[in-house]
Amino acid sequence: MTTRSRILILVSAVAVLGAIGLASVLHASARADRRNHVQAGGPRVTPGTVALSGHGQMLFRNMAWGPHRDEVVSVPAGDPSGARTASGVKCLRFYAASGTGVCLQAVHGPVSDTYRALVLDSRLRTVRRYDVPGIPSRARVSPTGHFAAWTAFVGGDSYAGTDFSTRAAIVDTRSGELIPSLEDFRIVKDGHPYHAADVNFWGVTFAADDRTFYATLATGGSTYLVRGDLRARTLTTLHANVECPSLSPDGTRIAYKKRVKGLPKDAPWHLYVLDLRTMRETPLAEKRSVDDQVVWRDGRTVVYALAGDYGADLYTVPADGSGVPRRIASAALSAAFPG
Amino acid sequence: MYVADSRANLAASADGAVRSVTGRRRAAVAPAVFALGAVSLITDVSSEMVTAVLPLYLVTGLGLSPLGFGLLDGVYNGFSALVRLVGGHLADRGGGRHKWVAGFGYAVSAVCKPLLLVAHSLTPIGLVLAADRTGKGLRTAPRDALISLSSTAEGRGRAFGVHRAMDTAGALLGPLVAFLILRATVDGYDAVFTVSFCVAVVGVVVLVLFVPGGRGERVPAGERPTLSAAVRLLGRRDLRRITVCALLLGLATVSDSFVYLLLQRRLGVPDRWFALLPLGTAASFLLLAVPLGRLADRVGRWAVFLAGHGALLVAYALLLTSWHGGGLPYVVLALHGAFYAATDGVLMAVASDGVPEALRSSGLALVQTGQAMARFACSLLFGAAWTVWGDRAALSGAAVALVGCALFSVTLRPKNAKGAVAA
Numbered sequence: 198m199t200t201r202s203r204i205l206i207l208v209s210a211v212a213v214l215g216a217i218g219l220a221s222v223l224h225a226s227a228r229a230d231r232r233n234h235v236q237a238g239g240p241r242v243t244p245g246t247v248a249l250s251g252h253g254q255m256l257f258r259n260m261a262w263g264p265h266r267d268e269v270v271s272v273p274a275g276d277p278s279g280a281r282t283a284s285g286v287k288c289l290r291f292y293a294a295s296g297t298g299v300c301l302q303a304v305h306g307p308v309s310d311t312y313r314a315l316v317l318d319s320r321l322r323t324v325r326r327y328d329v330p331g332i333p334s335r336a337r338v339s340p341t342g343h344f345a346a347w348t349a350f351v352g353g354d355s356y357a358g359t360d361f362s363t364r365a366a367i368v369d370t371r372s373g374e375l376i377p378s379l380e381d382f383r384i385v386k387d388g389h390p391y392h393a394a395d396v397n398f399w400g401v402t403f404a405a406d407d408r409t410f411y412a413t414l415a416t417g418g419s420t421y422l423v424r425g426d427l428r429a430r431t432l433t434t435l436h437a438n439v440e441c442p443s444l445s446p447d448g449t450r451i452a453y454k455k456r457v458k459g460l461p462k463d464a465p466w467h468l469y470v471l472d473l474r475t476m477r478e479t480p481l482a483e484k485r486s487v488d489d490q491v492v493w494r495d496g497r498t499v500v501y502a503l504a505g506d507y508g509a510d511l512y513t514v515p516a517d518g519s520g521v522p523r524r525i526a527s528a529a530l531s532a533a534f535p536g
Numbered sequence: 537m538y539v540a541d542s543r544a545n546l547a548a549s550a551d552g553a554v555r556s557v558t559g560r561r562r563a564a565v566a567p568a569v570f571a572l573g574a575v576s577l578i579t580d581v582s583s584e585m586v587t588a589v590l591p592l593y594l595v596t597g598l599g600l601s602p603l604g605f606g607l608l609d610g611v612y613n614g615f616s617a618l619v620r621l622v623g624g625h626l627a628d629r630g631g632g633r634h635k636w637v638a639g640f641g642y643a644v645s646a647v648c649k650p651l652l653l654v655a656h657s658l659t660p661i662g663l664v665l666a667a668d669r670t671g672k673g674l675r676t677a678p679r680d681a682l683i684s685l686s687s688t689a690e691g692r693g694r695a696f697g698v699h700r701a702m703d704t705a706g707a708l709l710g711p712l713v714a715f716l717i718l719r720a721t722v723d724g725y726d727a728v729f730t731v732s733f734c735v736a737v738v739g740v741v742v743l744v745l746f747v748p749g750g751r752g753e754r755v756p757a758g759e760r761p762t763l764s765a766a767v768r769l770l771g772r773r774d775l776r777r778i779t780v781c782a783l784l785l786g787l788a789t790v791s792d793s794f795v796y797l798l799l800q801r802r803l804g805v806p807d808r809w810f811a812l813l814p815l816g817t818a819a820s821f822l823l824l825a826v827p828l829g830r831l832a833d834r835v836g837r838w839a840v841f842l843a844g845h846g847a848l849l850v851a852y853a854l855l856l857t858s859w860h861g862g863g864l865p866y867v868v869l870a871l872h873g874a875f876y877a878a879t880d881g882v883l884m885a886v887a888s889d890g891v892p893e894a895l896r897s898s899g900l901a902l903v904q905t906g907q908a909m910a911r912f913a914c915s916l917l918f919g920a921a922w923t924v925w926g927d928r929a930a931l932s933g934a935a936v937a938l939v940g941c942a943l944f945s946v947t948l949r950p951k952n953a954k955g956a957v958a959a
Binding site: 198203206207210211214215217218221222224225226228229232289303305309310328330331332334350351392393394395461464504 | 591592595596656657658659711715717718719720721722723724726727730731734735737738741742745746794797806810811918919922923924926927930
């Protein structure tokens, strides 16, 4: 084959492949228009005033296509699949309690995205802003609204891009003081001080006393439930194989995802509830693998997200192991009951 | 074939014994090396595009947490190291199959990209990425053997330098392309994967068209490339010494993520810059790969290889001092990149000197796999040491081990280490 014919073949190949690539980019950018149009049969979304003070409402990130995609919306707690009121605030993850909200956002830069956390007041106005070092995943506010926490996935190695660590941060929403990483706290594991390079934390949940919180500690290939103390700056392991804990409103039980043996490696989690007094675990009736930090709707029910046609749907299941899971809202993520 | 002069060099460089071909000493790097560099550049644009957006896709596109995947990742990497040996051996068998084994590896990785479009949960995504790694494992040793076989013995350091610089340029461009596509679209992960596929196919096309070599073209001298001959390679004093040194030094090479973590902790690099640290290393690697490759040809490859570890040692020392100047992170990253520039391609150039042509691919695979396994062991040991004694003590330990291994390597230096540049 002559050099000339080689170059001809290369140029034609580049032309064909370039056309395919360009078409895929154009197709994906045209989707912007489609996603800005309301999907048929989807929930009704209208702009309006959303406040964190009203009782009997549920808030979440609206993932339904249309002009209010990704905005925090409110619905009546009694009719979560009903008409949605859009706030105009876009979040990847959201949570709220007692008039304080936390919103984890992407900031689109010219060549890459950065992320930030916003602390919101009861009218969803931004009070404080923090850099988040990676892709945000979990968000929580303490029952008093005085503390907020978030978790981000941080990648540090370009050649092994799938090698992640997590950073969990806690902020005092009144003073603005930030604890950028729980890794600075002292760890007490099985009664002894513990140091390790591979420590990761995620999924913070707060108690009502503004001092105690719970979180996941991962080290040496295992996960643990830790109880944190904001004043003593300590973390104490309580139980093994607990991820993304969520404390019940009465502070006696932890709902969490547990890695169950015999399940596929990509979908290894079932929901459980741990009684903190007896340390007894109860499996919940959800048979699918859940990768979310659940939210307690009240003392008896939990709400969580599962993958759905438009990103994610919200489901509910009783917290005592009885009943069956029920879908309460489609195209929805990050539920909160701030009332 | 396309590159006539490289074949002349092939004959000349047999067994690393023949000295320079007169008048070729200052000749340009063989076109085959540029072609392979272009293939690597294009392929790295493709693969780093996917790597850059994958966490984002998992977390915000699919709603998964990538941690579960991180746990599987180590397994894949170990697997890839073993596949490398297979790729190396297959390329040698039958003589001159390097191009086709490498091409198969590139093609496997290319096919994986559109598969990401249909995989929507961690298991299929994990399998696709495992296949991608398999492709990478298969192609690495034959590709390096091709670079080595198409260069003159005295220009090998520079040839590997050129290849590594082009490869790294692709790695730096990939994320940029990916984010430009994401900017132009809405949730355009499908577009990123499609473009990545197209780019990967271009890489394969360039390989097929412009990289010389094919079935039975070259009748290699020396040992027949059987499996037992590949194993017997370790009986060769030079290669055994190189492998042992690579293993030892690998055992004292702290993995990149630890270096970045230490940089952040010791030197207080802000969180939001953390993701940019690997770019610093890559930029330094890119700039220094060719000059250090040339230097290796001139002053001796083994010396540059060891000096590269010296640069790493200085980086460790800077991380250990209590002096925290504002420019220190840049200096550490520059040294870290210099370490790669002085060792990554240079080691392949050194190893090439000790392996007969017929077994070149197997020999290089052997050294690479040994080094990869040693680095993996180092990561485990370093993590454990950090846990027991803290980061400072762990790093001091690594520094001491590095000095020890380097001193040992100086005494063990292969006798042909100068790379047959006596002329």
